[in-house]
Amino acid sequence: KKGPQMTSRRDEMGVILGDDGNIFAFGGYGGNTHDYLSSCEKFNPQKGKWEPVAALKKPRRSLCCVCMPDGIYCIGGFDGKNYLKTVEK
Numbered sequence: 897k898k899g900p901q902m903t904s905r906r907d908e909m910g911v912i913l914g915d916d917g918n919i920f921a922f923g924g925y926g927g928n929t930h931d932y933l934s935s936c937e938k939f940n941p942q943k944g945k946w947e948p949v950a951a952l953k954k955p956r957r958s959l960c961c962v963c964m965p966d967g968i969y970c971i972g973g974f975d976g977k978n979y980l981k982t983v984e985k
Contacts, residue, residue: 902946910961925957932976
């Protein structure tokens with residue numbers, strides 16, 4: 897079964913299941929401008945829809961995400977020019 901569409905087209909994003917039961921998608925490549933994304937969204941299974949959440953400070957694709965007790969961390973990625981050595985919470 898196909899689920900609801902995300903609020904923004906994206907690929908090569910970081911995806912993780914949060915400790916609140918929501919699925920989070922961070923950054924990636926695509927959107928309406930076909931560019932590196934800083935936007936983020938979550939899928940709320942209770943509501944059955946995707947909702948925007950706070951954006952990353954730096955657009956990135958091909959990143960890794962880790963869920964820790966104090967939050968979700970987005971690690972590394974590529975911003976179109978550089979492989980990033982930064983972490984965002």
